[in-house]
Amino acid sequence: MKKRKAFITGINGQDGSYLAEYLLEKDYEVYGIVRRNSIAENQESRIDHLVGNGVETAYGDLLDVSSLERMVGTIKPDEIYNVGAQSHVRISFDIPQFTVQTNALGVLNMLEAYKYHCPKARFYQASSSECFGRSVEEDGYQRETTKMEPTSPYGCAKVFGYNIVRHYRFAHKLFAVNGILFNHESPRRGANFVTNKVVKGAVRIKSGLQDKLELGNMDAYRDWGHSKDYVRAMNMIINHTEPDDFVVATGRTHSVREMCNYVFSKLDINYKDVVTQNPKFLRAEELKYLKGDSSKIRKVLGWKPKYTFETLMDEMIEHWQGVYE
Ligand code: NAP
Ligand code: F7E
Numbered sequence: 001m002k003k004r005k006a007f008i009t010g011i012n013g014q015d016g017s018y019l020a021e022y023l024l025e026k027d028y029e030v031y032g033i034v035r036r037n038s039i040a041e042n043q044e045s046r047i048d049h050l051v052g053n054g055v056e057t058a059y060g061d062l063l064d065v066s067s068l069e070r071m072v073g074t075i076k077p078d079e080i081y082n083v084g085a086q087s088h089v090r091i092s093f094d095i096p097q098f099t100v101q102t103n104a105l106g107v108l109n110m111l112e113a114y115k116y117h118c119p120k121a122r123f124y125q126a127s128s129s130e131c132f133g134r135s136v137e138e139d140g141y142q143r144e145t146t147k148m149e150p151t152s153p154y155g156c157a158k159v160f161g162y163n164i165v166r167h168y169r170f171a172h173k174l175f176a177v178n179g180i181l182f183n184h185e186s187p188r189r190g191a192n193f194v195t196n197k198v199v200k201g202a203v204r205i206k207s208g209l210q211d212k213l214e215l216g217n218m219d220a221y222r223d224w225g226h227s228k229d230y231v232r233a234m235n236m237i238i239n240h241t242e243p244d245d246f247v248v249a250t251g252r253t254h255s256v257r258e259m260c261n262y263v264f265s266k267l268d269i270n271y272k273d274v275v276t277q278n279p280k281f282l283r284a285e286e287l288k289y290l291k292g293d294s295s296k297i298r299k300v301l302g303w304k305p306k307y308t309f310e311t312l313m314d315e316m317i318e319h320w321q322g323v324y325e
Helices: 014-025 065-075 089-094 096-117 153-172 194-206 227-238 256-266 295-300 309-324
Strands: 005-009 029-034 055-059 079-082 122-128 175-181 213-215 246-248 275-277
Touching: 005 014, 005 065, 014 029, 014 227, 029 065, 055 065, 065 096, 079 096, 079 227, 089 096, 089 153, 096 122, 096 153, 122 153, 122 227, 153 175, 175 227, 194 213, 194 256, 194 309, 227 246, 227 295, 246 295, 256 309
Parallel strands: 005 029, 005 079, 029 055, 079 122, 122 175, 175 246, 213 275
Antiparallel strands: none
């Protein structure tokens, strides 16, 4: 039987790399774009083990329409996963124009290439719980019907991406769908996101490699899951019988402070002795509270996470212990 072809933007990111592994296990041919990086080793560092072993990459950029057209036009994928983005919320305050171009116009660029070159394919958009911003339902959750009130340039751009995907679905009868994913982490998470920053910092403090850890707001709450569970959800969403949008979340929330307490306690350190606040890590507007209601994807597609908050954090601790101890 002919293999299914998947095309992934952001293939060398956290999710892109796990997604590529997951699709290879399911016998897909996998293609992706990578951006030119001045340190060539960084270009494909998370997917080095996959390139040439079922994964093919080419240089491209969500802002370079010709590269998208060329890739989509020649590969003619069956499934397109648009997971490429400037994904750091605080940094989106520093580089708002680049963030909006990539995370909003980049989606439109991909949709146009898809509509023109392979409209029979399916299209997955990496939407985000950051779209909900200030909105929390009375029962303390965010779900598919919750109003979107973003609190960052990143969130505003992702709301555009979410809406333009729905518009292309209805206007052009395309199988274009959104996964509205809550925070998800792993040992492959960039080390300037809070979970990996805390775990890496805690292990380095335990090993005597640093004394203190500087953080921003410790009283924000997040619903943290594992990237591996979430890329499995992406594949389920794009293979549903009809195009639809789904929230993906664990339904449990913890503050940054609680997460620090869990991680440092595991290493027999009192986080209060070593964690300090540096205003440079605060945001002009903070999203204070996220807890996702994923009952729709659990009921309709039978998805549920395999990892808990604790097993996720334990895996990340073990990873950094392997590096520094
Ligand atoms: P990540 O590790 O930061 O990966 C982002 C990827 O996008 C990288 O491969 C990056 O390439 C690429 N990229 C950035 N700008 C690009 C551009 N202009 N053109 C093409 N590619 C570009 O992020 P992630 O955690 O895997 O997240 C994947 C997607 O899910 C993103 O769209 C993110 O916004 C969204 N999301 C993430 C979460 C989460 O908690 N992880 C939650 C909800 C939604 P470089 O390495 O060259 O920069
Ligand atoms: O921050 C607080 C910070 O940067 C989490 C992205 O994947 O999820 C992610 O966005 C919380 C925030 O993730 C530091 O203020 C405290 O309240 O790990 P983060 P994020 O902003 O929630 C969403 C769903 C996405 O879509 C995004 O792509 O932690 N915090 N001190 C800190 N955060 C960072 N980064 N660094 C600190 O020192």
